[in-house]
Amino acid sequence: MMREGEKMIQFLVRPEVKNLVPYTVQQKEKENMIILDGNESPYPLPYELREEMAQKFIKLELNRYPDASCYALRQKIADYLGKGVSPEQILLGNGSDEVLQFLVQTFVRPGDRVLALAPTFSMYKIFTELSGGVYVSLHLNSDGSLDLEQFWKAVKITYPRMVFFCSPNNPTGTRIPLETIGEIAERFEGILVVDEAYGEFCQGSMISMLDKYPNLAVTRTFSKAFGLAGVRLGYLVANRDFIREVSKVVPPYHLNSISQMVGETILENYSLIEKRVREIIKERERLRAVLKSYAGWQVFPSEANFLFLRGLEVPALAEEFERAAIKVRKFRSPLKDAIRITVGTPEENDQVIRVIKTFKERRRANGTEM
Known part of the structure; x- marks a missing residue:
């Protein structure tokens, strides 16, 4: 039952705010998860760059x-x-x-x-x-x-x-x-x-x-x-x-x-960042080629740092990623049959590819592949 204070707040909230569905972020569920759901760069800043920033931070007059x-x-x-x-x-x-x-x-x-x-x-x-x-x-x-x-x-x-x-x-x-x-x-x-x-x-x-x-x-x-x-x-x-x-x-x-x-x-x-951008693009195309080699989903052409795939097998693949502690972006209706995979480091992408191959081999073996 709603208390009086809660009723008052509900009454005072602007209608535009009351009707909003807030932006939600999927929380990290396991330790050592591979995080490929936020379209972030998989690379931390180079040490020499962080050191330069630290020296500049010391000189900032934060008062x-x-x-x-x-x-x-x-x-x-x-x-x-x-x-x-x-x-x-x-x-x-x-x-x-x-x-x-x-x-x-x-x-x-x-x-x-x-x-x-x-x-x-x-x-x-x-x-x-x-x-x-x-x-x-x-x-x-x-x-x-x-x-x-x-x-x-x-x-x-x-x-x-x-x-x-x-x-x-x-x-x-x-x-x-x-x-x-x-x-x-x-x-x-x-x-x-x-x-x-x-x-x-x-x-x-x-x-x-x-x-x-x-x-x-x-x-x-x-x-x-x-x-x-x-x-x-x-x-x-x-x-x-x-x-x-x-x-x-x-x-x-x-x-x-x-x-x-x-x-x-x-x-x-920027030259340090430019090198990493080239690597991400190269890895994006490697991942896309693997995904496109299988039926069961549509792989969209991407000019970003992620891949979007949609199809009947995608929800089951998303569960496979979850079991493997790989976090990808899942969606509510009407995109329940879709996921978005951020391009990771080559090592992270190797793990993504292993999960995909294992998933397809298992479905082929039990006759459920599409």
């Missing part, structure tokens, strides 16, 4: 507020991106999640529709509904591609104020061609946000088209390719006028001194 402008870090990001990007075109956040929230707070009014693809990153829906917006999903084709004709039909029917494209998409790993996004940016009369959280694992970026489309914004993160998921650092790239408006909703001193220092240091040593 003082951080640089509110984050200028040094924005300059290094601009240098890293190239393509004529200036520091004035960059806005930083505590992970790209916060940047996505800033975008919704800036442009989405109560009752406005926000369009995104399905399945995709769940925070788009949460941020939209928190702002009182109406979230609309458009399902991808069965191969994870965008049906452009259906997209324009959805735009005509719903008249969205904002569209989110996660490209490469989480969880499918598929990517919308840059030319297609450019055509959409030219015709669409609202805000077009391209989430390139996995941009380092593929070629090309919509950042090169920002000057051409004033309604286009690109978000990126240090959590994936850079291996800084524990730091929570992301950024927005857009034209100067766009950034000026979004900056109005950013709290003062919102990015701490440690995050700024870590971001600057890792960009000064």
Whole structure:
């Protein structure tokens, strides 16, 4: 029975919050598990890089507020991106999640529709509904591609104020061609946000088209390719006028001194990260080749640091991974027949392959293979 205090809280909670389904994280269940469910980098930062950061940390004046402008870090990001990007075109956040929230707070009014693809990153829906917006999903084709004709039909029917494209998409790993996004940016009369959280694992970026489309914004993160998921650092790239408006909703001193220092240091040593990105791409293709050699599931083409597979045998395979203490991403309905596997180290991927081979051999032996 609900107590009086609980009733009062329930009464006072905003309807948008009360109706939300919170983002959930699967907890680590066993010691020595292989963690392949969060799309993190499998590699810790190199020792020499951590040592450099430790020396810089000693010199930080933590009794003082951080640089509110984050200028040094924005300059290094601009240098890293190239393509004529200036520091004035960059806005930083505590992970790209916060940047996505800033975008919704800036442009989405109560009752406005926000369009995104399905399945995709769940925070788009949460941020939209928190702002009182109406979230609309458009399902991808069965191969994870965008049906452009259906997209324009959805735009005509719903008249969205904002569209989110996660490209490469989480969880499918598929990517919308840059030319297609450019055509959409030219015709669409609202805000077009391209989430390139996995941009380092593929070629090309919509950042090169920002000057051409004033309604286009690109978000990126240090959590994936850079291996800084524990730091929570992301950024927005857009034209100067766009950034000026979004900056109005950013709290003062919102990015701490440690995050700024870590971001600057890792960009000064990007060659170390670049080598690891190449290794992850190589391992992704090795895993994909093994998965594609078997029937019983569909392996989506991936341009990210993970693989998405779906099919009748996938739930049983997920149980096999669990027994082997390998943690992969499972989903609720309507994706109960799907899993997402983050690319690990070569040694971790060897274990994933062993589980897959054992699973298929056992099913072949007992006549249950599909």
